[in-house]
Amino acid sequence: MKKHRTVPIEMNPGEFRTIGHHLVDRIADLLDSLPAHPVTTGESPPDIRKALDASRLLPDIGTDPAQLMNHATDLLFDHSLFNSHPRFWGYITSAAAPIGILGDLLASAINQNTGAWFLSPMASEIEAQTVRWIAELLGFPTDCGGLLVSGGNMANIVCFLAARQAKAGWDVRAAGLHGSKTQQLRIYCSKETHTWVQKAADMTGIGTNNIRWIPTDKELRMDIEILRDQIRADKKTGEQPFIVIGTAGSVSTGAIDDLEEISKLCREEELWFHVDGAYGGFAAMLPDASPELRALSQADSVAVDPHKWLYAPLEAGCALVRDPEKLREAFAYHPPYYHFGVEAINYLDYGPQNSRGFRALKVWLALQQAGRKGYEQMLADDIQLAKTLHELVAQKPELEAFTHSLSITTFRHVPSDLKITSDSVEEYLNQLNTELLTRLQNSGEAYLSNAVIDGKFTLRACIVNFRSSLADIDALPEIVLRIGREVDAELRPERLNIKG
Numbered sequence: 233m234k235k236h237r238t239v240p241i242e243m244n245p246g247e248f249r250t251i252g253h254h255l256v257d258r259i260a261d262l263l264d265s266l267p268a269h270p271v272t273t274g275e276s277p278p279d280i281r282k283a284l285d286a287s288r289l290l291p292d293i294g295t296d297p298a299q300l301m302n303h304a305t306d307l308l309f310d311h312s313l314f315n316s317h318p319r320f321w322g323y324i325t326s327a328a329a330p331i332g333i334l335g336d337l338l339a340s341a342i343n344q345n346t347g348a349w350f351l352s353p354m355a356s357e358i359e360a361q362t363v364r365w366i367a368e369l370l371g372f373p374t375d376c377g378g379l380l381v382s383g384g385n386m387a388n389i390v391c392f393l394a395a396r397q398a399k400a401g402w403d404v405r406a407a408g409l410h411g412s413k414t415q416q417l418r419i420y421c422s423k424e425t426h427t428w429v430q431k432a433a434d435m436t437g438i439g440t441n442n443i444r445w446i447p448t449d450k451e452l453r454m455d456i457e458i459l460r461d462q463i464r465a466d467k468k469t470g471e472q473p474f475i476v477i478g479t480a481g482s483v484s485t486g487a488i489d490d491l492e493e494i495s496k497l498c499r500e501e502e503l504w505f506h507v508d509g510a511y512g513g514f515a516a517m518l519p520d521a522s523p524e525l526r527a528l529s530q531a532d533s534v535a536v537d538p539h540k541w542l543y544a545p546l547e548a549g550c551a552l553v554r555d556p557e558k559l560r561e562a563f564a565y566h567p568p569y570y571h572f573g574v575e576a577i578n579y580l581d582y583g584p585q586n587s588r589g590f591r592a593l594k595v596w597l598a599l600q601q602a603g604r605k606g607y608e609q610m611l612a613d614d615i616q617l618a619k620t621l622h623e624l625v626a627q628k629p630e631l632e633a634f635t636h637s638l639s640i641t642t643f644r645h646v647p648s649d650l651k652i653t654s655d656s657v658e659e660y661l662n663q664l665n666t667e668l669l670t671r672l673q674n675s676g677e678a679y680l681s682n683a684v685i686d687g688k689f690t691l692r693a694c695i696v697n698f699r700s701s702l703a704d705i706d707a708l709p710e711i712v713l714r715i716g717r718e719v720d721a722e723l724r725p726e727r728l729n730i731k732g
Contacts, residue, residue, distance in 0.1 A: 272312070318697065321694055329545070331601050347587055350576075363379065365596075377556030386584075387550055391534070398504060408437070419477070424454075453487055467501075479512075481513065482511075486512060491528050494527075506534070507531040535549065614697065620702065672711070678707075
């Protein structure tokens, strides 16, 4: 081995600058030209694998990095779905703030392991400040415990584990679920709750059969009286209720549970009150937020997703727990860490990861670039665009508006000459709108997803996109109608043996 090592993975400063500058130029050009691109190319898995040459073997000899970076950029630019496109309104993944993109580059360059303070002193303090700022936006106590995680699932599961340790009634970390020979832990949530709760019940060994699915009212909010009755009935039979999960913005329609009433009930019954605010929680910052939504500030824990409505690049979720010690009690195997006589945060004691990336930087930068007022305006604009879409849809005889809450609007195509007189007609409308959605997505003209409401398949637009404009929203109904009419003309003769 030579005294001065040469390795194939290194770049000299000039080479790094040249490749980096070229990449940034290409990204800037893409962002500028996105409105002229399709949202997606709608290619099949075989098409994508062919473009990648997916079956080729790993090369023995390395390749020029400039060539590699250009090739990777071509592949991704030519064969991706762009959630930063102004007409992406599908899943709740936002357009990425440019300063967050640069923040991720900087975070990767410093390459901090934010599991331990001494490995990442400034990064750890930036994360702590980011957590405080997020809590401040929500009206949650700023002296809470919290950390950045991968997304909504993990943020909710971190809070769930804190609740399990705090409310089980025995040391569940040491004794496991068999620490109680008689009591079964019970979970309470509405039927609109995201599937993270099944994962949490499964992964923690509690089991999905111990989830109490509480019915919802006509506005898809958890029925508080049924919740109260179920909790008290379970207690009478010797079960162990431990957590109630309220939703601040359901995934399908944006429904908001009455968090204020749930909070009162949890205090009465001495249960952990958790709020899944992964999507809608940040709307609590708005001056006109409802009391039901603002009541998330009363929760024992809250999960939010900066990569949804703070427009951070993936990944960025955030778990907040009112009492910081409840996080340590759920995860730590070390005493508190002191450095120069001052307690410093070791995030490995606040969550499941030891090795952790520097997720907070992109969020920290964007919060300062926009400021509270900037975010209030952007969220309000998204909500107004969704409301406008609902109003536009309601004006079209061939479109049926269903729901509008927060920045989600749901609707479907109903041909004007088709009378809904039987279950077979409803079944046909579900088939029609399913195929309409598939073709709309593949067209690249706009990207929606779906929600099933009372058994009816609807188109769902969720606007968490600072690039979307009124012009984009105005264009959507006619796009949907054009594709819907084409699909109806093809499907109705073979699937519904009537004209209207």
